[in-house]
Amino acid sequence: MPENNEKVLITGISKQQPDFDYTMTELGELAKANNYTVVGEMRQNVDRQTAATYFGSGKVDEIRQEADILEATTVLVNDELSPSQLRNLEKQLGRRVVDRTQLILDIFADRARSKTAKTQVEIAQLKYALPRLHPSANRLDQQGGGGGFANRGAGETQLEMDRRILTKRIAHLRQDLRDADVGEEVRRAKRQTNQLPVVALVGYTNAGKSTTMNGLLDLYADRPEDKQVFEKDMLFATLDTSVRALTLPDNRQFLLSDTVGFVSKLPHNLIDSFKATLAEAANADLLIQVVDYADPNYREMMAITEKTLKEIGIENIPMIEAYNKADKREDTTYPEINGHQLVYSAKDPKSLKALTEMITQLIFAEDQEKTYLVPFTDGQIVSFINEKTAVKATDYTETGTKITTIVNAVQAGQLEKYEVTE
Ligand SMILES: Nc1nc2c(ncn2[C@@H]2O[C@H](COP(=O)(O)OP(=O)(O)OP(=O)(O)O)[C@@H](O)[C@H]2O)c(=O)[nH]1
Numbered sequence: 024m025p026e027n028n029e030k031v032l033i034t035g036i037s038k039q040q041p042d043f044d045y046t047m048t049e050l051g052e053l054a055k056a057n058n059y060t061v062v063g064e065m066r067q068n069v070d071r072q073t074a075a076t077y078f079g080s081g082k083v084d085e086i087r088q089e090a091d092i093l094e095a096t097t098v099l100v101n102d103e104l105s106p107s108q109l110r111n112l113e114k115q116l117g118r119r120v121v122d123r124t125q126l127i128l129d130i131f132a133d134r135a136r137s138k139t140a141k142t143q144v145e146i147a148q149l150k151y152a153l154p155r156l157h158p159s160a161n162r163l164d165q166q167g168g169g170g171g172f173a174n175r176g177a178g179e180t181q182l183e184m185d186r187r188i189l190t191k192r193i194a195h196l197r198q199d200l201r202d203a204d205v206g207e208e209v210r211r212a213k214r215q216t217n218q219l220p221v222v223a224l225v226g227y228t229n230a231g232k233s234t235t236m237n238g239l240l241d242l243y244a245d246r247p248e249d250k251q252v253f254e255k256d257m258l259f260a261t262l263d264t265s266v267r268a269l270t271l272p273d274n275r276q277f278l279l280s281d282t283v284g285f286v287s288k289l290p291h292n293l294i295d296s297f298k299a300t301l302a303e304a305a306n307a308d309l310l311i312q313v314v315d316y317a318d319p320n321y322r323e324m325m326a327i328t329e330k331t332l333k334e335i336g337i338e339n340i341p342m343i344e345a346y347n348k349a350d351k352r353e354d355t356t357y358p359e360i361n362g363h364q365l366v367y368s369a370k371d372p373k374s375l376k377a378l379t380e381m382i383t384q385l386i387f388a389e390d391q392e393k394t395y396l397v398p399f400t401d402g403q404i405v406s407f408i409n410e411k412t413a414v415k416a417t418d419y420t421e422t423g424t425k426i427t428t429i430v431n432a433v434q435a436g437q438l439e440k441y442e443v444t445e
C-alpha cells in the first residue's frame with residue numbers, strides 16, 4: 024500500500040446517468056482503496072461535458088476555490104478524461120488531477136503480485152500513458168525506461184522518441200503475456216482431470232468470492248496443499264485466476280476457479296489486458312455470481328457484473344446467484360435456496376453445503392446411472408470406478424465385480440466396454 028494520505032476532492036458530471044450517484048459513491052471507495060483521504064465532493068448537474076476542460080468554466084473556478092479551502096492536493100474526476108482535458112484542468116486548477124481510469128490503474132498496480140498480473144497492469148498503464156505524453160513531460164530516458172534508443176534519428180523529436188519507447192515496451196510485454204499463456208491454467212487442469220466440469224466464481228470486487236472458494240476448499244479440497252487463496256477486505260484483492268479440484272463425499276469431482284472482481288466503468292485498457300485472466304470464466308460450465316447482500320448497493324453491483332461479463336464475451340452460461348454475507352443482515356435467515364438463488368454466508372459451513380448441493384444439481388445434471396461388470400483381471404478399473412465415481416452398489420459375481428454407479432459423459436465413454444444392461 025503506497026504511503027499516500029493525500030487529501031482529495033471528488034468531482035463528477037451527472038450527464039443524466041441513472042447510476043451517477045452510485046458511481047460517485049464508488050469513486051469515494053476507490054479513493055479510499057488507494058489510501059487517499061476524501062475531504063469533499065463537487066458535482067455538476069449537466070448533460071454534457073465541456074470539450075476543453077470537462078467541467079464548464081464557472082464550475083472549474085468553483086472547484087479550485089473549494090479545493091483551496093479544503094486544502095485538497097488532488098482532484099479526482101469520475102470519468103476518463105481526454106489528454107487535453109487533463110492538461111487543461113491541471114493548469115486551471117493548479118493541482119494534480121487524477122481521472123477514474125488512472126485511479127483504478129494505480130490500485131491494480133499496487134495489488135498486482137504475480138508476474139502475469141504485473142505485466143497485464145503495465146500494458147494497461149502504458150496504453151493509458153501513450154496518448155498523454157507531452158513535450159513538457161519528464162523525459163523518459165532520464166527515468167531509465169526502455170533502452171536501445173540511443174540511435175535517435177535526425178529530426179526525431181523527444182516526443183516521438185518517447186512514444187517509440189513506450190510502443191516498443193508494450194509490444195515486448197504483450198509477447199511476455201503470450202508466452203505465459205494465461206488461459207493455460209484452466210485448460211491444463213481440465214486435461215489433467217479428464218474434463219471435469221468447471222465452476223467459476225465471478226462478481227463485484229470484495230463480494231466474498233475468495234472467501235467462498237476457501238470455505239469450499241476447507242470442506243472438499245482434493246489435496247491439502249491445494250488450500251487457500253488470498254482473501255482480504257479491500258478492493259481488488261485478487262488479480263489472478265486460481266483453479267482447484269474439489270472432491271465431494273460421494274467421490275464426484277469438479278474444478279472451482281476464483282478470479283478478478285469487477286467495478287463499474289472498468290477501464291477498457293484494463294479489460295483488454297486482463298482479458299485472458301477474465302476469460303477463464305468463459306471456460307466454465309457454471310458461474311456463481313457472488314453478491315455482497317449486506318451492501319445497500321448490491322443491485323447496482325449485480326448490474327455491473329452482468330454488464331462486464333457481457334463485455335468480455337461471457338454469455339449463456341448457467342448462473343447461480345449467491346447472496347453472500349447474510350450474517351451481516353438482521354432481516355434474513357440462511358442458508359435459503361430459491362431456484363437458482365441462494366442466500367448464504369461464506370463463513371458458514373452449512374451455507375457452503377447448500378451451495379454445493381446447488382452446484383451438484385446443475386453440473387451433474389447430465390450424469391447417468393450405469394452398471395459395469397469388470398473382470399477380476401482389470402483391478403485398476405475397479406479402483407478407478409471406486410475413486411472417481413459415485414458408487415451405488417457393488418456385487419462380486421463369478422465373472423467379475425459388478426458395480427452400479429453414477430458417471431459423467433466422459434467416464435461413460437471410457438467405461439463403455441464394461442457396461443452391462445441388467
Ligand atoms: N461477515 C462476513 N464477511 C464476509 C463474508 N464473506 C466474505 N467476507 C469478508 O469480505 C471481505 C472480502 O472477501 P474476499 O473473499 O476477499 O472478496 P473477493 O470477492 O474475493 O474480492 P476481490 O478479490 O477483491 O474481488 C473479507 O474481509 C471477507 O472476510 C461473509 O459471509 N460474512
Ligand SMILES: [Mg+2]
Pocket residue numbers: 232233234253254260261282
Ligand atoms: Mg478475491
